[in-house]
Amino acid sequence: MSCVVYPWRCKDRVLFARHIHSGQACFGPRSFFGVEDFLDDDNSRPYTYQKEKKSKNPNKHISFKQRTIAYVEPFTLDVFFSKRFVSASVTHRVTSKQVAVAGTNSKDIKAALKSRSDIPACLAIGRILSDRAREADVFTASYTPRERDKFEGKIRAVVQSLIDNGIDVKIYLD
Numbered sequence: 001m002s003c004v005v006y007p008w009r010c011k012d013r014v015l016f017a018r019h020i021h022s023g024q025a026c027f028g029p030r031s032f033f034g035v036e037d038f039l040d041d042d043n044s045r046p047y048t049y050q051k052e053k054k055s056k057n058p059n060k061h062i063s064f065k066q067r068t069i070a071y072v073e074p075f076t077l078d079v080f081f082s083k084r085f086v087s088a089s090v091t092h093r094v095t096s097k098q099v100a101v102a103g104t105n106s107k108d109i110k111a112a113l114k115s116r117s118d119i120p121a122c123l124a125i126g127r128i129l130s131d132r133a134r135e136a137d138v139f140t141a142s143y144t145p146r147e148r149d150k151f152e153g154k155i156r157a158v159v160q161s162l163i164d165n166g167i168d169v170k171i172y173l174d
Contacts, residue, residue, distance in 0.1 A: 070094050075133075077143040077169060079158050085116055088125050088158055090133045090141050100132035122154045126161025133167055144172040 070093040079088045087103030102109070102125045104116035109128065113121050133141070143159060145151050151159075151173060162169050 073140065073142045073170065075099065075138050075141040077141045077159070077162070079143075079155055081117070081154055083117065086121055086125050086154065086158070088129050090129065090136075090138055099136045099138050100129055102129040102132060117154075119154060119157045122157035123161045126158045127165050129158075130162045130165035130167045133162075139166070140168045140170070142170045142172060144174070 074093050076091050076093055077088065078091055080086070085103060085105045087101070087105065089098045089102075090100040091098050104110065104113060104121050104125060109124060110116065113124060115121060133139075141162070145155060149155055151171065159169050159171065
């Protein structure tokens with residue numbers, strides 16, 4: 001009866017076939033690419049997804065504002081600076097789609113600017129981004145600076161240019 005438990009080790013294939021056709025339970029090996037191989041320790045989540053940190057208090061109350069802010073203020077402003085370029089985008093929070101994008105590395109803006117990373121370039125990015133956002137019927141956006149960023153200089157120039165050109169930007173400083 002070792003064929004029933006380990007059919008791949010069975011020397012007598014006929015005996016194994018007889019067990020399959022007789023209707024007896026035959027437990028084969030776990031498949032290499034079967035469902036079991038893609039389950040986590042708690043058999044709930046595939047390995048391909050990143051595990052979230054488990055909350056210390058799973059019954060913790062999530063406030064109404066935390067649950068609804070993505071729908072009340074659906075558009076966010078994202079500003080990125082490198083040593084050579086400035087880029088900004090308006091993104092829809094719920095669908096994660098970029099509604100309007102502007103950067104100093106694009107061909108139409110690159111030719112008109114003297115420098116691609118100074119404050120006049122930031123003002124130009126804000127003006128172009130506001131035009132593109134208004135074309136997409138976006139008139140409000142929210143902006144939260146990253147932890148390392150201070151709301152001054154180039155960031156303030158982009159946001160102020162957006163405000164001056166008709167986009168209402170709500171700034172959250174923590």
